[in-house]
Amino acid sequence: MLKIPVGRLGEWIHPRYGRIKMTQQMFSEMIDNFKKQTIGRDPFIRIGHDKADDPTFGSAKAEGWIKELVQEGEFLFALAEPTNDEVAKMVQTKQYRYASPEYQENYRDKETGSLKGAVLEALALTNEPFLTRLPEARVLADPPDTFYLDFEEVGYMEKEILEQVKQTNSLLSSFTAKLSEWFGRKEGKDRESEDGNPGKGSDEGKKLAEYEARMKQLEEENRQIKRAQREAEIDRKLSEYTAKGIPPAILQQVRPILLADTGTEVIKLADGKSLTQSDQIFAMLDAFPEESRVKLGQVGTQVEPPEPDSPEAVKKLADEDMKALGFTVTSDGKYVLSDTRKEA
Incomplete structure (x- = not known):
């Protein structure tokens, strides 16, 4: 199976299509329309967008068929089944690292004519995607029915917590074995004092005191680890709600x-x-x-500012210059000299 990025929440300025927005609503519509098979077929994986080499319309072959769309945080992924080993090898060896979606923002149903919202039609493997800061495409090595837990997405703190859990469990097992060994021994002269308890000055009594102190330390460390695990899990869930606009x-x-x-x-x-x-x-x-x-533009991290030479940026600078010369900017973007009312 291939795990290929479709897009991420944010905005971009395209030289041909203008402002491109990928919103939570768009991702939700894509997932819903995929499940409903709104376009009447499965979306597929292709190599690049160029159709110039196709002798006839619709002759582009499928390098893979998309089986599921899943959202992870701010990213939308496609899980696809490759049609040949070669395309999987190209992804695995990083000959193709990224992808570019082919989609419609408001698809019109071919049978009813009604508008259905955003749909994904195809996904092109490419090394030159227009959308920026996308994760890399990758190959999932397990069978299709396997539930995937991507260890690469586990943060440093979470890895450290998991390692501490392993160490604590190992120490607890060792401690339990030592206690069993101690209590399993026969009574000795230096094991008991006159009141029947382990002698404080005996070797066994000292060992027991050390084990009890270590046990208390391990219990406290275990509580701290559980608190850190709980905090990491809560922060992960809250970050997902931030992406949803809460x-x-x-x-x-x-x-x-x-x-x-x-x-x-x-x-x-x-x-x-x-x-x-x-x-x-x-x-x-x-x-x-x-x-x-909260709209994505208000969050501050998902929206990229317009490029310095974009049409919006150029128009804004021109408006400021014309205002400084005494012109007024009308609602349709024209410049009018305040005293003569002549359009520029």
Whole structure:
């Protein structure tokens, strides 16, 4: 299976198509229309966009068929089944590292004529995508039915936490074995004091005290690791809600509540089901009204500024210069001299 980027949330200025926007609504429509097979066929993978070598319309061969569209954070990916080993090898050896989508923003149904929203029609492998800062295409080595957990996307802190968990579990196992060995021994002269307890001055008594102190230390380390794991998981989920437009101020308010939730406080519902406090908060965030969500342009990181020589930037500079010369800019973009009312 191939995992190929379709796009990311953001805006770009295209020399031919003008302003290109990829929004959460567009990604949701693409995924929904893919599941419904709105275009009446499966979208496919091709090499590049150029159709000049095709002798007839529609003769472009499929290098792979898209089986699923999935969103991970701000990125939309296509999971595709290659039709030949060669295309998988080209992706694996990085002969093709990126991709460029072929899509319609508002597809018109060929049978009913109704508008269906954004649809993905094809995906072209290329090393010159117009969309910037996309992840690389890659080959998933496992069978198609496997659930993929991409270890490359695990952050440094999460890797460190996982390593600490392994070390702690190993130490706990060693400690348990030592205790079993100690308690399994026969009673000795220096093992018991006059009151029947291990002698504080004996070797066994000292070892037991050391093990008890180490046990308390391991338990505290284990609690810290669990807290760090919980914090990393909460931050990952909140970053997904940020990409969906939930105001950051609200997410900052719910973060301490989510971190404090241990899962022991369960809310009983009328239908007999139960929800934890965290489940209830996530359900409230999912139901947040679309009209109240933050637009991508307000977030600040997803939108790229216009290029210095873009038409928008040039027009803005021209407007400022004309205003300085005494002209007024009309609503249709024309310049009018204030005293003579002549159009420039």
